[in-house]
Amino acid sequence: MTTQILNAAILGASGYTGAETIRLLTHHANVRVGAITANAQAGRSLGDLFPHLHPFADRTLVKAEDVNWDGVDVAFGCLPHGASEELLGELPAHVKVIDLSADFRFRDPDAYAKVYGRSHLHPEKTRNGVYGLTEFARAELAKKPDIIACPGCYPTATLLAIKPLVEAGVVSPRDIIVDAKSGVSGAGRGLKEGNLFCEAAEGLHAYSVGNHRHAPEIEQELSHAAGSPVLVNFTPHLVPMTRGELVTCHVKLANGATVEDVRATLEQRYEGERFIKLAAKGASPDTRWVRGSNLCILAVFPDRIPGRVIVVGVIDNLVKGSGGQAIQNMNVAFGLPESQGLTMEPLFP
Structure with a gap:
């Protein structure tokens, strides 16, 4: 120790x-x-x-x-x-x-x-600077860089869900659609009319449609993984809950690849990872499964449209999507146990 x-x-x-x-x-x-x-x-x-x-x-x-x-x-x-x-x-x-x-x-x-x-x-x-998506940046983080840039919450969930698939070539880097939903804390603590209880409760709406600033960040990292430019159709939604984030990623299978290949790729890539888990087959992740924790839970589903697959991911936007990942990056950079300070289990209910 x-x-x-x-x-x-x-x-x-x-x-x-x-x-x-x-x-x-x-x-x-x-x-x-x-x-x-x-x-x-x-x-x-x-x-x-x-x-x-x-x-x-x-x-x-x-x-x-x-x-x-x-x-x-x-x-x-x-x-x-x-x-x-x-x-x-x-x-x-x-x-x-x-x-x-x-x-x-x-x-x-x-x-x-x-x-x-x-x-x-x-x-x-x-x-x-080092882009600190921890599970993909350990070698760079271990060099103790001067600046570590923690990914945004939406890019964190999205990249953990589909970056391994783009890297492995089991999905096409074209025609990627990401439907994302986040709790109100993702908008910050500053006073905004849209974040007031009466404005946010009992409703659901898309925002920054077609021009959310996290889309280019996701594209940067997927383009690096693919070795060629990648464009992403990304649409976020504000959900009337305090914290939590869910991304539903619709992607096209590469020629010859199957849904089983997609799941196997994620299982192999995240084998032994403390904070990335795959849900049981057929189970759809719920943001409550990760509330207050540094976990990301993923699931893979066949699309009814042939040749396509759906990957769902959930994180707590304030932990894995923010402070938790920052501490995880610090741990790696300073040679500390990676999970130090982050082993709390999710809060439920």
Whole structure:
């Protein structure tokens, strides 16, 4: 058992992502949570914002500019898009960055600018960052990169479901359709009319139809896996629940491949994985199966249309789709047991 203790700073702790990262780190034997920032809430205690975080309730939130970076080993960036690159790109060289925003996910700075409507402030850093889909990035993570870009929640679920299939060539990289559904926490904690209870409850709607910014991120990774450009028809939906995410991926079988080949490919790729599981044949995953955990559960179904297959995946958007995967990446990068701090079972009911 390693006795290494990391000093971690949490940047942007007033949102759901920051709070969930702190919650998960309370279970981590090798991490000490140091500075906790929230610029707009500086001076308040963390307990004022999140009473459930009892171990840190009396910790005072500070502005990022007031953090003493001496002795800090790792910084978790839980900041909005745009704010991350401004701050994280200029931290001292000894601080390893694990960013949960989109600011360092694109290898091509021009692609980032096209999707997010702003030029990247640190193009060399986004080119050299590691895209932290943990199960596919261990070799790069083990080199302890300066910046680890955690995937978005939708890309995490989608890529875990179909990236192995594209890599193995058992499905076509063309005509990929992803129907995605997420709980309201995926939209963040900021006050938005559409997130109010009376607006979100008892209804279901698609949003960012045809232009969601996670689609190019998914395409980047699938194109890399396929060795050629891949386009994805991606449509997200807001579901009136707090947390959880489900993706239904409709893909075309490669010539000669079968549904059994698809399931076998996923079984082989994820054999021995602590956090990726395949549901029993015929079982359809439910977001409740992973609530509060770092698990991803997948299932494979034949389509009634010949030559096609359906892959379903569920994650908790705040854990495997956010803080949990960030901690998993940290564990690999610093040579800690990969599941350290993440072995909690799902909450049910």
